Amino acid sequence: MPPPTDTEACQAALGSQGEFIVDVHTHHVIPSGAWTQNAPETVNLVLSMLPAGCTDSPQLDCVDRATYLHDVFLASDTTVAMLTDVPNSGATNAPIPFPEAVKTQQITAGLTAGGAGRLLVENIIAPNVGPLAATLDEMSAAAETGEVAAFKVYTAWSPSGQGFSLEDPTVGLPTVQHAHDLGIKVFVAHKGLPLVNFDPVNNHPEDMVAVSRQFPDMNFVIYHAAWDPSRVEGPYDPSAAIGIDSLLAALDRHQVPPDDNVWVDVATVWRQLLTQPDQAAHALGKLLKRVGQQRVLWGTDAIWFGSPQPQIAAMRAFQITPEFQDLYQYPPLTDSVKAGIFGLNAAQLFGIDPTAVRCGLTADPLTSNIDETAMLARDGAILSPWTPNGPTTRRQVLHWLASATTQWAPM
Numbered sequence: 001m002p003p004p005t006d007t008e009a010c011q012a013a014l015g016s017q018g019e020f021i022v023d024v025h026t027h028h029v030i031p032s033g034a035w036t037q038n039a040p041e042t043v044n045l046v047l048s049m050l051p052a053g054c055t056d057s058p059q060l061d062c063v064d065r066a067t068y069l070h071d072v073f074l075a076s077d078t079t080v081a082m083l084t085d086v087p088n089s090g091a092t093n094a095p096i097p098f099p100e101a102v103k104t105q106q107i108t109a110g111l112t113a114g115g116a117g118r119l120l121v122e123n124i125i126a127p128n129v130g131p132l133a134a135t136l137d138e139m140s141a142a143a144e145t146g147e148v149a150a151f152k153v154y155t156a157w158s159p160s161g162q163g164f165s166l167e168d169p170t171v172g173l174p175t176v177q178h179a180h181d182l183g184i185k186v187f188v189a190h191k192g193l194p195l196v197n198f199d200p201v202n203n204h205p206e207d208m209v210a211v212s213r214q215f216p217d218m219n220f221v222i223y224h225a226a227w228d229p230s231r232v233e234g235p236y237d238p239s240a241a242i243g244i245d246s247l248l249a250a251l252d253r254h255q256v257p258p259d260d261n262v263w264v265d266v267a268t269v270w271r272q273l274l275t276q277p278d279q280a281a282h283a284l285g286k287l288l289k290r291v292g293q294q295r296v297l298w299g300t301d302a303i304w305f306g307s308p309q310p311q312i313a314a315m316r317a318f319q320i321t322p323e324f325q326d327l328y329q330y331p332p333l334t335d336s337v338k339a340g341i342f343g344l345n346a347a348q349l350f351g352i353d354p355t356a357v358r359c360g361l362t363a364d365p366l367t368s369n370i371d372e373t374a375m376l377a378r379d380g381a382i383l384s385p386w387t388p389n390g391p392t393t394r395r396q397v398l399h400w401l402a403s404a405t406t407q408w409a410p411m
């Protein structure tokens with residue numbers, strides 16, 4: 001393993017195109033969990049987002065832990081991922097109860113060289129479901145594990161369809177205050193992209209932007225940037241009730257400057273817009289210009305719909321045209337802007353040292369698998385550099401996981 005100070009050797013060892021990719025928004029499920037009995041609407045939501053060609057039986061195995069590790073860390077250039085979850089109010093109905101998320105993190109850590117943490121976990125909370133005190137206790141218990149990178153809420157969700165506001169002094173504010181007091185300074189909310197049982201009033205990003213003014217030493221991440229598939233993204237229109245413009249208008253109303261403590265991720269936004277270059281350029285251009293070039297985070301919503309690699313490849317190729325730069329004052333997507341979006345912005349948010357993680361990866365079995373693939377491709381042993389030399393089917397990945405601890409842990 002090269003020393004962390006030898007940046008060049010570390011970059012060469014990465015084997016990909018050298019980006020440091022932090023995917024702040026990824027999913028898997030526990031197919032045998034209690035949620036499959038207790039939350040039929042959530043099961044239907046997940047079934048609607050399975051990768052094309054899923055033939056597993058039960059189908060939820062297509063988005064299980066083993067498939068996740070394969071799709072994110074073997075079949076893509078993702079360096080670090082954040083594991084999140086869909087709307088839930090705790091262990092009885094969560095596709096990944098928090099202890100299971102921590103278990104995925106531990107399994108990943110067991111396959112990684114010392115010091116190179118590749119998986120972060122979020123704790124999803126629903127302070128509007130049941131007594132608030134129970135949620136605050138749950139937050140304290142989760143924080144005690146030392147593994148909570150962020151708390152996440154769905155302000156627009158509850159089983160009854162009633163959401164809540166982060167500014168509500170009986171629900172939202174004490175929750176943010178508690179996260180603050182526990183020292184978990186990244187607070188995430190899903191905004192936009194309406195899901196099942198969503199309350200449109202509380203899906204607006206206004207409350208999160210307002211609360212950011214009250215907690216200047218915290219960071220607020222607006223998942224999906226309030227994007228709504230029912231609105232076509234164009235030049236900024238401050239009167240828009242939904243979509244990215246509703247977020248930008250809230251930033252204006254609350255006088256939040258660019259590159260402040262409000263962040264966005266592009267999960268699902270990018271996957272949906274990457275085939276529509278004008279909308280994609282407006283969406284990215286507006287976010288970079290107003291939220292800030294250092295505040296836009298890479299997120300993919302993998303492994304819904306499969307590996308994130310196609311989204312990575314599309315972002316590498318994408319440009320905002322000089323015409324759009326002139327007309328709308330959007331910044332060009334230079335290599336350094338893309339490096340920020342792909343991972344350096346998230347590294348700053350979560351206090352990750354990209355150089356140390358990169359160097360750790362060179363001795364990491366997850367990554368050495370990718371290196372070997374490239375070697376085999378050069379030798380002509382396999383056809384495509386993207387054909388993984390390693391476990392590809394779910395069964396093979398399970399076998400690989402079972403053997404990994406003894407084979408690789410001492411490295």
Ligand SMILES: [Zn+2]
Pocket residue numbers: 025027084085267301
């Ligand atoms: Zn998601």
